[in-house]
Amino acid sequence: MKNKSLFNWIVMILSAIVLLFIIAPLFKLLIGSIWTSWQPLSNDIEVWDSIRRTLIVAFITTLIFSVGAIPLAYLLAKREFIFKKLIISIIDIPLVIPHSAAGIALLTIWSENSFISHGIQIVDNWLGISLAMAFVSLPLLIQSAREGFSQISENIEKSALSLGASPTKVFLRISLPLAWKHIVTGFIMMFARGMSEFGAVVVIAYYPMTSSVLLFERMNQFGLSYVQPIAAVIVLISLIVFIILRILAHKIK
Amino acid sequence: MLDIVNITYQLPGFLLKNINVTINKGEYWIILGESGSGKTILLDILAGFKKPSKGKIYKNNEDITHVPIYKRGFSYVTAQNSLFPHLSVKKNIAFQQKVDNVQLNKIINWFNLKSILNKYPKELSSGESQRVALARALVSNSEILLLDEPLSSVDASARYEIMLLLRQMHREGYTIVHVTHDFQEALILSQKVAIMHSGELIQTGTMTEILKNPVNPFVAKLTGIKNVFYAHYLGDDKYEINNKITIISTQEVPVLQAMIIISSNDIVLSTMPLHSSMQNQFKGKIVDILIQPNAVDVLVDIGIILHATITHRSLNDMKLTHGDEIWINFKASAVNVIPAPL
Numbered sequence: 001m002k003n004k005s006l007f008n009w010i011v012m013i014l015s016a017i018v019l020l021f022i023i024a025p026l027f028k029l030l031i032g033s034i035w036t037s038w039q040p041l042s043n044d045i046e047v048w049d050s051i052r053r054t055l056i057v058a059f060i061t062t063l064i065f066s067v068g069a070i071p072l073a074y075l076l077a078k079r080e081f082i083f084k085k086l087i088i089s090i091i092d093i094p095l096v097i098p099h100s101a102a103g104i105a106l107l108t109i110w111s112e113n114s115f116i117s118h119g120i121q122i123v124d125n126w127l128g129i130s131l132a133m134a135f136v137s138l139p140l141l142i143q144s145a146r147e148g149f150s151q152i153s154e155n156i157e158k159s160a161l162s163l164g165a166s167p168t169k170v171f172l173r174i175s176l177p178l179a180w181k182h183i184v185t186g187f188i189m190m191f192a193r194g195m196s197e198f199g200a201v202v203v204i205a206y207y208p209m210t211s212s213v214l215l216f217e218r219m220n221q222f223g224l225s226y227v228q229p230i231a232a233v234i235v236l237i238s239l240i241v242f243i244i245l246r247i248l249a250h251k252i253k
Numbered sequence: 254m255l256d257i258v259n260i261t262y263q264l265p266g267f268l269l270k271n272i273n274v275t276i277n278k279g280e281y282w283i284i285l286g287e288s289g290s291g292k293t294i295l296l297d298i299l300a301g302f303k304k305p306s307k308g309k310i311y312k313n314n315e316d317i318t319h320v321p322i323y324k325r326g327f328s329y330v331t332a333q334n335s336l337f338p339h340l341s342v343k344k345n346i347a348f349q350q351k352v353d354n355v356q357l358n359k360i361i362n363w364f365n366l367k368s369i370l371n372k373y374p375k376e377l378s379s380g381e382s383q384r385v386a387l388a389r390a391l392v393s394n395s396e397i398l399l400l401d402e403p404l405s406s407v408d409a410s411a412r413y414e415i416m417l418l419l420r421q422m423h424r425e426g427y428t429i430v431h432v433t434h435d436f437q438e439a440l441i442l443s444q445k446v447a448i449m450h451s452g453e454l455i456q457t458g459t460m461t462e463i464l465k466n467p468v469n470p471f472v473a474k475l476t477g478i479k480n481v482f483y484a485h486y487l488g489d490d491k492y493e494i495n496n497k498i499t500i501i502s503t504q505e506v507p508v509l510q511a512m513i514i515i516s517s518n519d520i521v522l523s524t525m526p527l528h529s530s531m532q533n534q535f536k537g538k539i540v541d542i543l544i545q546p547n548a549v550d551v552l553v554d555i556g557i558i559l560h561a562t563i564t565h566r567s568l569n570d571m572k573l574t575h576g577d578e579i580w581i582n583f584k585a586s587a588v589n590v591i592p593a594p595l
Contacts, residue, residue: 153334161322162329163393164349177339
């Protein structure tokens, strides 16, 4: 018992250190600066514009890319085909490469002369921001949805098909609802990741500024103490949006 | 109604070889085999989940080998996890919207589902789940029901109830193909049996035919017959087992190496030699007594170990115990002889 108690203490202390590491800076940021500098910040249109822009682009990007990501996740979970494991690994690559490199890769393929761009401009516009956000955050949605589809027993889908339901009906009425929890979680994670993206976005679209780029610019121009309240507001809004989405997702379940 | 012609299916390290079966309307077929025998693969091919490498499947003389699952008109019920967990029992049963209400109510009453209609699958017992799965299969108006080990995950207490339902479904005229490894299920439910072993269909027929004439030792063992021995033919209806004992049979199989099969129910135990017409009499020693719910299995060493099945009453009356000397008696006609496998 004594050993167990000692073990519990060690686990609790180590956990507390990690939690403190995450919570302390956020707490200091939110409590320490926001109230003192709220007045000038509330009139800073550029800050509010960047936040609004970030939220809208991240949300629409997640929504649009879900249309392709969910079927891809379904395929990866439910079908066997050549190079499947390789494809699963490739999907995770955006998570492990430096995001500035991801931005450069995107720029390369969407450059004016590339076969894919057809003259579509992505530099310094909303489309560029959206592509940068999607590239680095899509794996989170795909892998979460794939996990959800994988957990559906093969017997359930077999039974539905044998009852005369077409594959489309089985997907819409059985697979999608059963994987919904994972899909929503993936959606929230992709949205949150897209919203916080800096490296890939700054390479492709410095302007119009997303909140993370704006923070970077203000920090360079005016220093740490100036930028603290702005960072606090961005963190606070991100947290609020994240919590609201979590609550909504829980209600949908 | 359903013709399975030369169905072959190849997997790395496994081959389902040239399966031929004809299933007529209203028949209850049991496909019996151990795990790895290929019985579930055959069922998957019938259902349309797997495409055969060779061969054809005909339904009412129409080739359905490449018809998609959802257009075949078969319902598939698995051992477990086949109910849709996010839908209530009622919605599970009426999953296909084209269901006729009269038919739906008839089946709800038949399967006694009224009290659980609004429950969800996770709230059901294993027996209730399987009742719902079977009811749902019937509601879809399928012509053939394909059942993959439907009783294997059902609690012992509910097994009998489900078996009765299956027998009732058969009496109502449903065509059923039921895959199992359990000989008791086959005994109780089957009208016809197909026995599979290592990807091959080794015997088909009624259970009586199979019990009477198992084609090889594997079938004999599968049917629960324990007394199966290699024997050497001596001529004059006599066979020698293990160079130790000589057994007389009415069957003369003109091969040097044969298999002797004796049903344990055909063996009579006596505490002294009997003056009877039974041609086979041996003195032995009881080496074990296995008490079963409905009978007692007595193992007697007569040079080979023979199993004799007796009643609990006989065990008590004869006061048999381990190590007792005993006489084994059986008729020559109870000795089934088949050629030994190559």
